[in-house]
Amino acid sequence: MKNQQKLFAFLTLMICFFSATAQKGIRGLVDAEVAFANFTESSNIKDGFLKYMDTAGVIFNQGRAMNAHTVYTKQKAGPAILSWAPNFAVVSAGGDMGVTTGPYLIRPKALTDTPAARGYFSSIWQMNSQGEWKNLADLGIASATADLPVREINEISLSAQKPKEVSFPAIQLMDSLLNQAIAGKNSEQWKGLLTRDSRLNLDQLHPLTGEKAITAALLNAPDQLQLRFLNGGLSAAKDFAYTYGMVTNGNRKENYLRAWIYQKKEWKLVLQTLKW
Numbered sequence: 001m002k003n004q005q006k007l008f009a010f011l012t013l014m015i016c017f018f019s020a021t022a023q024k025g026i027r028g029l030v031d032a033e034v035a036f037a038n039f040t041e042s043s044n045i046k047d048g049f050l051k052y053m054d055t056a057g058v059i060f061n062q063g064r065a066m067n068a069h070t071v072y073t074k075q076k077a078g079p080a081i082l083s084w085a086p087n088f089a090v091v092s093a094g095g096d097m098g099v100t101t102g103p104y105l106i107r108p109k110a111l112t113d114t115p116a117a118r119g120y121f122s123s124i125w126q127m128n129s130q131g132e133w134k135n136l137a138d139l140g141i142a143s144a145t146a147d148l149p150v151r152e153i154n155e156i157s158l159s160a161q162k163p164k165e166v167s168f169p170a171i172q173l174m175d176s177l178l179n180q181a182i183a184g185k186n187s188e189q190w191k192g193l194l195t196r197d198s199r200l201n202l203d204q205l206h207p208l209t210g211e212k213a214i215t216a217a218l219l220n221a222p223d224q225l226q227l228r229f230l231n232g233g234l235s236a237a238k239d240f241a242y243t244y245g246m247v248t249n250g251n252r253k254e255n256y257l258r259a260w261i262y263q264k265k266e267w268k269l270v271l272q273t274l275k276w
Contacts, residue, residue: 023133024095026157029125032133033086033100041111044077054126054134058231063246063253065230068138081107084121085150088199090261090270093160094237096127099259099271101201102153103146118146120201122257122273124242126233136233137244139257139273145206156197156270158239158261168234168241171260174267175243178258179227187215193269201273203254214272222249225276227256238262249276 023031032052040048049059053068060066084104091098101122107113119142125133181189194211200218201207208214225247232243239262247254254275261270 023131024127026089026091026095026098026155028095028127028133029091029098029100030086030089030153030155032125033089033102033123036135037084041081041083045080045082046072046075046077048082049138052133052135053138054128054136057134057136057138058244059137060139060244060255060257063248063255065137065244065255068135079109080116081109081111081113083107083111083148085148086153087150088154088271090156090240090259091158092235092237092240092261093158094235094239095157096237097233097235097240097242098125099123099240099242100125101199101207101271101273102150103143103148104140105146105148117142119143120146120207120273122201122259122271124233124257124259126235137242137257139244139255139275141201141203141273141275143201143204143206154197156261158237158263160237161239161262161265166234166238166262168232171232171234171241171243171267172229174260175229175232175245175258178269179229179245182218182221182227183225185219185221187219190218190269191215193267195263195268195270198269199271201271203275222276225249232258241267247274247276252276 036052049072057068058065059068086100087102089100105115106117121140124137200214229245234241241260244257257273259271
C-alpha cells in the first residue's frame with residue numbers, strides 16, 4: 001500500500017513537472033497568445049488583460065508605460081469585442097521568452113458588427129516560475145490593412161548559442177544608440193541591426209519587412225522626433241531582449257517597443273513597433 005502511495009505521489013509530481021514545462025518553446029508561446037485572444041474575445045477586454053498580463057506587465061498611452069493590472073482593475077468591463085491572432089512569433093533558445101505580433105479588430109458589441117478599429121499588436125511574453133506564459137509588454141498600432149483570420153504564422157525558434165557576456169545595460173546602450181540614429185536619420189547606424197525577417201509596425205501603415213522597406217520608412221520620420229529608453233528585459237539564455245521607451249514628436253508623446261535577438265554572434269532587431 002505504501003509503495004502504491006509513493007508511486008502515486010511520484011506520478012503526480014511528474015505530471016505537475018511536465019505540465020509546467022510542456023509549454024516551453026514556440027508552440028507554447030503561440031498557444032499562449034491564442035488562448036489570450038480566445039478568452040478575451042469570449043469574455044471582455046478587462047478580464048482578458050487581467051488574466052494574461054503579468055502583474056508587472058505594461059501597456060502604453062501617450063508616452064507612458066503603465067502597469068496593466070493597475071489600469072484594468074480600475075476600469076469597468078465594456079461591451080467592445082477585441083479579436084486578434086498572431087502571424088509572427090519568435091522565441092528564445094531557452095524557450096521561456098519571446099515576442100508575437102499580428103492583426104487585431106475591435107467591434108462595438110458583437111462579432112457581426114463592422115470593426116470600429118483595426119491594427120497590429122506586439123506582445124512580449126515570458127514564462128513565470130509556475131510555468132505560465134505571461135504578457136510583459138503590449139503595444140498596438142492602428143492600420144487600415146489589418147484583417148482576420150490569419151492564414152499562416154511565421155515562427156522562429158532561436159538556436160542554442162553561447163553569446164558573449166552581455167548584461168542588460170549593454171542592451172540599453174544599444175537601444176539608446178538606435179534612438180539617436182532614428183532621430184538623426186542615420187541609416188548606416190541601423191542597417192547592420194536588420195535582417196530579412198526584421199519587422200517594423202509603424203502607426204497607420206501596413207507592417208514592413210526587411211532592411212530596404214524599414215529604412216525607407218524610418219528616413220521619413222518627423223524631423224523633430226526624439227526617442228528615450230524607459231525599460232526592458234533580457235532572457236535567461238541571454239539571446240532575446242526587449243526594450244521600450246517614449247517617443248516625442250513636438251507636443252505629441254507616444255511609445256516604442258522592440259524585440260532583439262542574438263543570431264550568428266550579433267544582436268539583431270527582429271521587431272520594432274513605433275508610434276510618432
